[in-house]
Amino acid sequence: MFPDKARDTLLSVLNKGGEALMKHLGLTSEATVKESISSVVTEADLASEKVILEVLQSTAESYNIITEESGYLDSGSEYTWVIDPLDGTSNFAAGLPWFGVIIALFHKDIPVLGGMYLPVDKELYVTEQGKGSWKNGEAIRLTDSGKLEEQLVAYSFDFSDAPGKTESEMEILNSLSKKVRNIRSTNSLVDFCYTADGRLGAALNQTTKIWDIAVPWLMIREAGGKVTDILGEEICFDLSVSAFDQNYTILASGAKLHDTLLKTIELK
Numbered sequence: 001m002f003p004d005k006a007r008d009t010l011l012s013v014l015n016k017g018g019e020a021l022m023k024h025l026g027l028t029s030e031a032t033v034k035e036s037i038s039s040v041v042t043e044a045d046l047a048s049e050k051v052i053l054e055v056l057q058s059t060a061e062s063y064n065i066i067t068e069e070s071g072y073l074d075s076g077s078e079y080t081w082v083i084d085p086l087d088g089t090s091n092f093a094a095g096l097p098w099f100g101v102i103i104a105l106f107h108k109d110i111p112v113l114g115g116m117y118l119p120v121d122k123e124l125y126v127t128e129q130g131k132g133s134w135k136n137g138e139a140i141r142l143t144d145s146g147k148l149e150e151q152l153v154a155y156s157f158d159f160s161d162a163p164g165k166t167e168s169e170m171e172i173l174n175s176l177s178k179k180v181r182n183i184r185s186t187n188s189l190v191d192f193c194y195t196a197d198g199r200l201g202a203a204l205n206q207t208t209k210i211w212d213i214a215v216p217w218l219m220i221r222e223a224g225g226k227v228t229d230i231l232g233e234e235i236c237f238d239l240s241v242s243a244f245d246q247n248y249t250i251l252a253s254g255a256k257l258h259d260t261l262l263k264t265i266e267l268k
Contacts, residue, residue, distance in 0.1 A: 006061070006105055010115050010126070013055050017048040017085055017101035018119030025120075026095065042093050045069055048085035048101060056081055063105075064239075068211050072241050080106040080239055084211035087116075088188030097121070098186035100193075104214035109237050114215035116189045125193050127219035133196060140197040142225035146256030148264065151201025153180045153253075154191035158207050169206065172265045176204075179264050192216035195252055196223050202253030202261055206230055210237055213250050226258040227251070230265070 024044035049069050056065060064080035065073040081103065086092060088099030097120040104114035112129040125140075127133040133140050145151065155176055157169040177183055184200065185191060189212075191203040196219050203216070217227050217235060229235050230249035238246060253261055 005059075006113060007128070009055065009059055010103060010105065010113060011124075013052045013083075014101050014103055014115045014117040014124065016051045016055060017103075018117045020044070020048040020051050021086055021092070021099065021101070022119050023047070025092070042086070042089055044092060045086040045089055049083065052083055052085055052101075052103070066211065066239065066244050068209065072244055074241065078108055082106060082111075082211050082214050082239075084189075084209075087212060088186065088190065091186065091188055096186075098188045098190045100189050102189050102211060102215050104211075104218070106214070106237070106239060109239055111214045111218040111237070114218050116193055116215050116219070118190065118193060123193065125196060125215075125219060127215065127222045129218060129222070131222070133219045133223040135193075135197050140223050142196065142220060142223050143198045143201050143254040144224075144256065145201070145254060146260070148179045148201070148257060148260055149181060151180050151254075151257065152182050152184045152199075153261075154185045154195065154200050154203040155183055156185045156187035156191060156203075156205045158187070160207070165206075172204070175264050175266065176261075179260075189216070192220070192252060195225070196220050198254075201257055202251065204230065204251050204261075204265075206249040208248045208250055209245055210239070210248065213248055216250070216252055220252045224255060225253060226255045228258070228262075232259075232262045 062075040063077045064075050067083040084102040087102050092099040100118040102116050104111045116125040125135050194200040195203045
């Protein structure tokens with residue numbers, strides 16, 4: 001599906017991006033607001049993105065590149081790297097350890113390879129279409145339990161000035177809290193990493209971009225779980241220049257929990 005060297009490239013840029021973040025950890029406190037108070041950027045985001053782009057643009061393959069900070073670099077390829085150089089920027093800026101690097105490789109509009117790196121804990125998650133998901137080289141699987149009352153579930157949300165959106169989020173939170181063991185949230189890739197390796201039963205979020213969820217979409221499916229939007233519909237990614245930054249909702253969970261979670265939040 002893609003050149004073997006793409007795997008090596010992925011591992012290299014995940015590690016280099018993580019190294020750049022660790023160099024700035026504790027030194028970067030100023031965050032610049034982007035589209036809302038919940039969406040910020042720091043110099044660490046830019047430093048990580050810079051080293052990642054340097055590696056990708058030095059390779060022989062001229063793939064398209066989408067990054068959270070720089071946008072769309074179109075090379076006319078069927079393959080596209082989709083990059084979040086620092087997921088969990090607000091956590092990072094506050095000195096919390098819940099952050100990392102997310103990088104996916106798409107073939108046309110389908111993620112086929114990806115990784116998430118948590119540099120504080122040196123936990124490297126990698127997934128490949130049709131071959132499974134791994135954490136530090138060991139195969140991972142989602143929980144096989146079908147009982148919500150046994151699960152910790154991550155439900156993350158951000159500020160929104162859309163009428164009724166925050167109220168709707170609170171209704172979901174209320175419904176979940178009555179059915180699951182407890183709610184946990186880092187509002188970052190950590191929620192998806194911990195879901196993929198079975199520590200959390202599920203992760204839900206209604207405000208994500210393609211660079212946030214492309215890797216979790218592939219990784220959790222490859223690890224035996226199920227991923228849909230918050231209504232239970234298939235997630236269809238759009239990498240076109242006009243739509244690559246559209247909003248997505250996501251519900252990722254163990255396969256036996258998925259339908260029960262959809263009924264619990266009752267959005268349909």
